[in-house]
Amino acid sequence: MRKVLTAFVVLCTCLVLQLSTVRAQFMDYLSYVALGLTNSAVTVTANPGPFLGYNCYNPNSTAVFVQLFDTTGSVTVGTTSPTRTIQILPAGPTGQQNISPPWSAVNGIKVAATTTQSGSTAPSTALNCEFYFR
Numbered sequence: 001m002r003k004v005l006t007a008f009v010v011l012c013t014c015l016v017l018q019l020s021t022v023r024a025q026f027m028d029y030l031s032y033v034a035l036g037l038t039n040s041a042v043t044v045t046a047n048p049g050p051f052l053g054y055n056c057y058n059p060n061s062t063a064v065f066v067q068l069f070d071t072t073g074s075v076t077v078g079t080t081s082p083t084r085t086i087q088i089l090p091a092g093p094t095g096q097q098n099i100s101p102p103w104s105a106v107n108g109i110k111v112a113a114t115t116t117q118s119g120s121t122a123p124s125t126a127l128n129c130e131f132y133f134r
Contacts, residue, residue, distance in 0.1 A: 028134070029052055029132045029133065029134055030045070030132070030133055030134065031130050031131060031132050031133075032044040032045065032130070032131045032133070033128075033129070033130050034111065034127075034128070034129045034130070034131065035126075035128050036126040036127075036128070037056075037066070037111065037112070037113045037126055037127040037128070037129050038112070038113055038122045038123065038126040038127075039077050039078075039112050039113060039114050039120055039121065039122035039123075040077070040112060041067075041069060041075035041077055041080075041110045041111065041112040042110065042111060042112070043072075043108065043109070043110050044108075044109040044110065044111055044131045044133060045105075045108055045109050045133055046072050046108040047108055048104070048105055048106050048107060048108065049104060049105060049133055049134045050102065050103070050104040050105075050133060050134050051068065051084075051099055051103050051104065051105060051109055051131070051132075051133050052098065052099065052132040052133055052134065053096060053097050053098040053099055053131075053132045054066070054086065054094065054096075054097055054099070054129055054130065054131050054132065055093065055094055055095060055096045055097065055129065055130045056088045056093070056094050056127050056128065056129035056130075057092070057093045057094075057127060057128045057129070058088040058089065058090055058091065058092065058093075058094075058123075058127055059091070059125045059127075060090055060091070060123050060124050060125050061090050061091060062090050062115070062123075063087050063088060063089055063090055064087075064088045064090075064113050064114070064115065064123040064127055065085050065086065065087055065088070065113070065114050065115070065116060065117050065119075066085070066086045066088055066111055066112070066113050066127070066129065067082035067084075067085050067111065067112050067113075067114060067117075067118065068082055068083050068084040068085065068086065068103075068109060068110075068111055069082055069083055069109070069110040069111070069112075070083040070105045070106055070107050070108070070109065071107050071108060071110060072107050072108040073107075075110050075112070077112045077114060077120045078114070078118070078119055078120025078121075079120070081118065082117075082118055083103070083105075084099070084103055085117045085118065086099070087117075088113075088127060096132075105133075109131070109133060111129075111131065113126065113127045113129075
């Protein structure tokens with residue numbers, strides 16, 4: 001009976017550790033808050049890794065585009081081609097969004113907000129965003 005009880009305790013402990021590891025993989029991320037995001041590129045992270053998602057508030061009456069750049073170098077918004085672009089709908093928050101299809105930066109992640117997908121014009125009012133990455 002003692003051997004069975006010991007085996008049961010070991011099994012339960014292993015299951016708890018595995019569940020904790022799985023939960024940590026989904027919950028373990030870093031975030032960068034960009035208050036007043038406009039057409040000047042800012043660095044989210046200078047390290048390579050996956051871009052997991054975002055949450056932005058767009059106070060404008062028109063859509064705004066967040067340009068994502070896979071670089072640690074300088075970015076000239078409107079000249080440097082964005083790696084990805086996200087459309088942020090007008091007049092409200094996006095809520096937490098996962099990026100689809102998934103994207104992983106090879107160098108680092110910089111972002112800027114503009115009125116067109118690859119343009120350089122700043123939105124009338126800056127966005128407030130939070131970006132999630134590993």
